[in-house]
Amino acid sequence: VTHDDEHRELARRLHSGIDPMLPAAGVEQRVTAAVRERIGTHRPRAAWLRPFQSTLAGALVAVAVVALVGGALGLTLALRGHSVPIAPARTAVIPVIPPAPPVTATPAPSPTSSTPGTIAYVLPGSVSFPTATDGWVAGQPCDAQGRCETGIARTTDGGNRWSLVAAPVNPLEGYALQVTAASSDDAWIWGTVPDGTPGTPEAPVFAATHDAGRTWQQVNLGGTTVVDVQVADGTAWAETACAPGTTPCAARLLSQPEHGGAWTTIGPVPQAVQGPAFSNGAVAGPYLVRSGTRAWIIDGNEQKPALMSTSDAGRVWTRLPLPCAYGANMTLAASSASQLMLACANEGGWPAPQAVWTSRDGGAHWTLRSRNWYTDFRPPEPNVGSLDNEGAPIGLAVIDSDTAWMVNDRGDDMVTHDGGVRWSNAALPMDYFGGGGGGEGVTFADPLHGWTFSTAGLWVTIDGGAVWKRQSVIGPTGY
Amino acid sequence: VTSLPDRIRAVDAIPSRDADASEFEAELAPLLGEAVRLATGMLLNAVDAEDAVQEACVRAWRHRANRRPDSELRPWLLGIVANQCRDAMRGRWWRVIRVADIADAAPTTGDDAAGNIDLRQAVSRLAYRRRLVIVLRYYLDLPFDDVAATMGCSVDAAKALDQRATADLERALAIPEAMQ
Numbered sequence: 308v309t310h311d312d313e314h315r316e317l318a319r320r321l322h323s324g325i326d327p328m329l330p331a332a333g334v335e336q337r338v339t340a341a342v343r344e345r346i347g348t349h350r351p352r353a354a355w356l357r358p359f360q361s362t363l364a365g366a367l368v369a370v371a372v373v374a375l376v377g378g379a380l381g382l383t384l385a386l387r388g389h390s391v392p393i394a395p396a397r398t399a400v401i402p403v404i405p406p407a408p409p410v411t412a413t414p415a416p417s418p419t420s421s422t423p424g425t426i427a428y429v430l431p432g433s434v435s436f437p438t439a440t441d442g443w444v445a446g447q448p449c450d451a452q453g454r455c456e457t458g459i460a461r462t463t464d465g466g467n468r469w470s471l472v473a474a475p476v477n478p479l480e481g482y483a484l485q486v487t488a489a490s491s492d493d494a495w496i497w498g499t500v501p502d503g504t505p506g507t508p509e510a511p512v513f514a515a516t517h518d519a520g521r522t523w524q525q526v527n528l529g530g531t532t533v534v535d536v537q538v539a540d541g542t543a544w545a546e547t548a549c550a551p552g553t554t555p556c557a558a559r560l561l562s563q564p565e566h567g568g569a570w571t572t573i574g575p576v577p578q579a580v581q582g583p584a585f586s587n588g589a590v591a592g593p594y595l596v597r598s599g600t601r602a603w604i605i606d607g608n609e610q611k612p613a614l615m616s617t618s619d620a621g622r623v624w625t626r627l628p629l630p631c632a633y634g635a636n637m638t639l640a641a642s643s644a645s646q647l648m649l650a651c652a653n654e655g656g657w658p659a660p661q662a663v664w665t666s667r668d669g670g671a672h673w674t675l676r677s678r679n680w681y682t683d684f685r686p687p688e689p690n691v692g693s694l695d696n697e698g699a700p701i702g703l704a705v706i707d708s709d710t711a712w713m714v715n716d717r718g719d720d721m722v723t724h725d726g727g728v729r730w731s732n733a734a735l736p737m738d739y740f741g742g743g744g745g746g747e748g749v750t751f752a753d754p755l756h757g758w759t760f761s762t763a764g765l766w767v768t769i770d771g772g773a774v775w776k777r778q779s780v781i782g783p784t785g786y
Numbered sequence: 787v788t789s790l791p792d793r794i795r796a797v798d799a800i801p802s803r804d805a806d807a808s809e810f811e812a813e814l815a816p817l818l819g820e821a822v823r824l825a826t827g828m829l830l831n832a833v834d835a836e837d838a839v840q841e842a843c844v845r846a847w848r849h850r851a852n853r854r855p856d857s858e859l860r861p862w863l864l865g866i867v868a869n870q871c872r873d874a875m876r877g878r879w880w881r882v883i884r885v886a887d888i889a890d891a892a893p894t895t896g897d898d899a900a901g902n903i904d905l906r907q908a909v910s911r912l913a914y915r916r917r918l919v920i921v922l923r924y925y926l927d928l929p930f931d932d933v934a935a936t937m938g939c940s941v942d943a944a945k946a947l948d949q950r951a952t953a954d955l956e957r958a959l960a961i962p963e964a965m966q
Binding site: 314318320322323324325327328332334335339342364653658716717745761763 | 811848875955
């Protein structure tokens with residue numbers, strides 16, 4: 308059997324297996340028609356350009372005006388160096404509706420099926436370490452034959468020993484839940500699983516435990532999907548997607564004391580960060596960041612990206628400026644109520660054009676720290692700092708005003724020790740991160756104890772990232 | 787130009803004419819079949835694949851000005867399709883592989899039916915980048931130069947990844963066969 312024979316046999320099997328899954332005939336025409344319609348109506352236009360749009364002269368005038376304004380601003384930036392404070396955008400105070408009655412919680416049904424066999428390893432899908440010792444992982448426990456199911460594991464010694472806890476859903480292969488924890492006892496999981504009826508959409512799962520996973524209280528949100536849970540200032544906040552069948556989108560925030568108690572509705576998610584609903588009911592890209600009494604919601608909606616902040620438990624939201632280039636995917640993290648880091652990544656070749664900005668005042672003003680690959684962007688932007696990243700940032704963990712960690716799609720994890728100006732690769736094996744498709748997430752419980760994970764497993768550092776070691780979540784490493 | 791409103795104005799100032807859209811459509815048309823096959827191989831679901839290609843084409847249009855002058859359209863577009871598939875696979879709140887759907891969805895009959903289900907399940911278990919190299923190399927039958935260009939890595943890296951991915955796939959395929 309030659310290499311060519313093996314190639315042909317694998318190609319044959321792939322065609323045999325995948326061809327029946329191809330969309331129905333005419334897919335090219337359907338895609339073309341849909342794209343034609345969308346690109347004809349999708350592009351937002353600044354109001355001041357509209358009078359000019361119908362004539363070529365108008366378009367040329369618009370280009371010239373933008374070039375002049377851009378040139379003037381560019382010159383200003385050059386004179387100021389690369390630390391560019393941005394004036395805050397207009398501030399909008401958005402009132403929210405009064406709190407609704409408490410949300411009901413009921414005990415979750417017990418799981419009905421057992422694990423497929425002796426668990427050999429766990430594929431982490433979501434990791435939360437509220438302290439250096441207490442950690443939770445939601446993912447896929449698998450046996451040595453690669454048979455997996457949905458599961459949750461917990462550690463109280465920094466990850467040296469893990470134990471599986473009862474999951475509040477039937478263990479199904481291929482379905483990974485997300486987890487956020489406040490302590491060794493208090494954790495929340497959310498996600499979607501099949502509702503048991505073939506052909507029907509997945510059913511949302513949202514449950515909390517306050518006794519280390521022995522029991523779970525499933526929260527009934529009327530079919531609404533939870534998209535993020537964050538813990539700070541003694542409470543857990545849950546952000547929901549749009550409620551099914553509601554127009555406009557009615558995503559909302561709920562709150563529960565971190566050690567348990569009634570859920571209360573904080574109010575709707577501010578309109579500015581409610582993106583369009585996808586067919587699965589999820590909102591396009593918003594997520595929640597909390598530190599102390601401050602909270603931020605960022606929405607990466609390409610058409611109308613927005614950043615909102617509250618410092619009074621969600622009663623009043625203020626709109627903050629966003630410095631990312633138009634159309635960027637954004638990642639936000641906070642190390643305190645005032646210290647923020649924002650990573651932006653755009654389409655346009657690979658590696659992605661990307662930039663890192665920081666704020667010392669909770670997002671009212673931003674300073675450019677590093678930027679790369681925008682030199683042939685339109686408008687072109689010069690490189691700043693040292694961000695030689697082969698991937699695109701999708702996650703941040705900010706330790707303080709100097710040190711931050713970045714996890715990258717199709718790239719290695721990176722670290723900065725000078726506030727985001729210079730970035731270097733983390734001491735992690737390339738094969739499992741950049742070469743393995745990139746990381747999934749990074750979290751630090753304190754400046755020394757951190758965890759990062761990819762589809763290949765979980766890595767831990769106990770010395771601030773000087774050394775990373777693979778950490779087995781049950782079973783031997785090296786799967 | 788630094789603030790978001792300024793950037794939006796700058797992007798909108800790029801002349802957009804019907805001729806641009808027609809030209810873009812004509813450039814993309816010969817690549818759509820390959821894009822659909824890539825998305826289907828990655829997502830193993832016809833509806834999701836069609837959605838992903840549509841979304842990728844809109845992204846490509848929106849960011850067409852940012853394509854590097856020396857880069858070819860095919861790997862650039864396939865890269866965006868792959869990226870869109872990854873977004874679909876890794877969405878924070880619908881990280882769903884849909885193994886059950888994968889097994890049930892395709893109306894396969896005959897001797898190969900069980901083998902096809904095993905194949906799809908084995909592919910669905912591969913990590914994203916390994917799945918991508920398998921689909922590009924063996925399902926789209928691209929040469930390593932094009933695989934590397936689409937994946938944004940060197941040819942050597944693509945070959946190394948291919949070796950690991952095929953080993954993973956063979957291992958995954960061997961499990962159900964051994965159980966028969």
